[in-house]
Amino acid sequence: MADPAQPLPMEPMPHFEQVPHNFRLDQDQQAAYFRNAGYTWREVARLTGFGSESGARAAANRYFASIGQTSGYVASQNLDARRSTRRASAARRRRQQNTAGVFVPNPSNGERTFGAEMEFVGATKSAVQSALQAELFPNDSACRVHITHYHGRSCLTCGNMVEAGEWKVEHDGSVDNGSSPSSIGGEVVSPVLAGEQGIDLIRRACVAMQAAGARVDRRTGLHIHVKFDDLTSAQQGNYIEAFGLRHNTFDALVARSRRTAYYCGRPSSAAFQSMADDARRGTIRSARYQSLNLSAYGRIGTAEVRYHQGTVNPSKVEHWVRLHVALVDSFAAGTEASTVDGHDWIADLAEAGYMPTESAEYLSGRISELAR
Numbered sequence: 001m002a003d004p005a006q007p008l009p010m011e012p013m014p015h016f017e018q019v020p021h022n023f024r025l026d027q028d029q030q031a032a033y034f035r036n037a038g039y040t041w042r043e044v045a046r047l048t049g050f051g052s053e054s055g056a057r058a059a060a061n062r063y064f065a066s067i068g069q070t071s072g073y074v075a076s077q078n079l080d081a082r083r084s085t086r087r088a089s090a091a092r093r094r095r096q097q098n099t100a101g102v103f104v105p106n107p108s109n110g111e112r113t114f115g116a117e118m119e120f121v122g123a124t125k126s127a128v129q130s131a132l133q134a135e136l137f138p139n140d141s142a143c144r145v146h147i148t149h150y151h152g153r154s155c156l157t158c159g160n161m162v163e164a165g166e167w168k169v170e171h172d173g174s175v176d177n178g179s180s181p182s183s184i185g186g187e188v189v190s191p192v193l194a195g196e197q198g199i200d201l202i203r204r205a206c207v208a209m210q211a212a213g214a215r216v217d218r219r220t221g222l223h224i225h226v227k228f229d230d231l232t233s234a235q236q237g238n239y240i241e242a243f244g245l246r247h248n249t250f251d252a253l254v255a256r257s258r259r260t261a262y263y264c265g266r267p268s269s270a271a272f273q274s275m276a277d278d279a280r281r282g283t284i285r286s287a288r289y290q291s292l293n294l295s296a297y298g299r300i301g302t303a304e305v306r307y308h309q310g311t312v313n314p315s316k317v318e319h320w321v322r323l324h325v326a327l328v329d330s331f332a333a334g335t336e337a338s339t340v341d342g343h344d345w346i347a348d349l350a351e352a353g354y355m356p357t358e359s360a361e362y363l364s365g366r367i368s369e370l371a372r
């Protein structure tokens with residue numbers, strides 16, 4: 001029995017890497033697949049169209065039995081029970097401490113928009129395009145997942161402009177060898193997303209990328225954009241300063257190789273202070289290749305967090321997104337920058353209502369895991 005405190009193994013089942021890029025999974029397979037990717041049975045039932053959790057569970061069981069594979073399933077079958085145990089113990093701990101740290105309570109409904117850019121290697125742009133189209137737009141015969149040049153606006157395969165709500169597979173000079181559909185590697189760029197639906201789409205995109213054979217290596221990164229132009233100058237300054245003050249926690253959440261990587265370097269404390277001071281005076285300024293990149297702000301109004309290594313693990317992406325959306329939300333609500341001691345501020349953020357307790361627990365688990 002695995003240690004219940006550890007997150008589940010989220011590697012794709014080897015079987016699925018053999019699935020051709022134009023795959024259509026049948027319903028049982030889908031249930032098994034989503035389950036293996038870490039969804040609860042209720043979520044699996046909803047995503048696959050089964051009427052009930054027990055129906056989804058039976059379907060996944062049928063599929064696992066048919067391929068003679070039980071290990072991935074055995075590892076995940078106690079997921080729901082473990083999650084609720086962890087939630088309960090964390091809630092008890094927070095009640096005892098009766099504090100949510102420096103964060104003002106969340107007044108909003110979590111509709112701050114965000115987007116993800118996921119660099120990959122190991123699969124052609126065309127394979128990833130097909131898998132994403134099949135997963136995210138299954139009943140749509142029009143091209144909704146486009147292949148473009150770097151930051152391109154029109155599709156190299158269908159010729160149309162990229163519209164709101166559509167996805168892109170972009171050329172990315174740091175990980176691939178060309179922009180053509182047959183070249184290997186690139187960057188999946190989500191549209192502007194929001195809320196639980198947005199998280200769900202990102203998770204499904206990760207699963208589809210895995211099915212297409214997409215992998216990550218040291219060259220790849222995960223970049224998160226968070227809406228930032230609704231904050232006042234003072235709030236923007238507070239956020240930037242707070243990001244710098246919390247950098248030790250971000251360091252603890254990413255691979256060691258990331259902390260010194262050229263494309264996402266960690267600015268000095270003095271640099272964060274100076275960026276924060278500039279923001280308070282109304283000037284958003286930053287270098288592009290650093291952990292917090294504000295150079296897209298003038299164009300699309302977002303703060304971009306570039307620090308995380310590449311991943312197509314749905315849970316890693318989900319909780320990193322939730323963390324950064326939550327942090328911006330808390331400063332938009334009037335939290336002020338402050339000194340930070342340790343990593344407990346993540347639990348405080350959840351306690352103040354900016355993200356699920358489950359996310360804070362997942363991230364704490366990652367910190368322990370990466371510290372080994």
Ligand SMILES: [Zn+2]
Nearest residue numbers: 143146155158
């Ligand atoms: Zn297209």
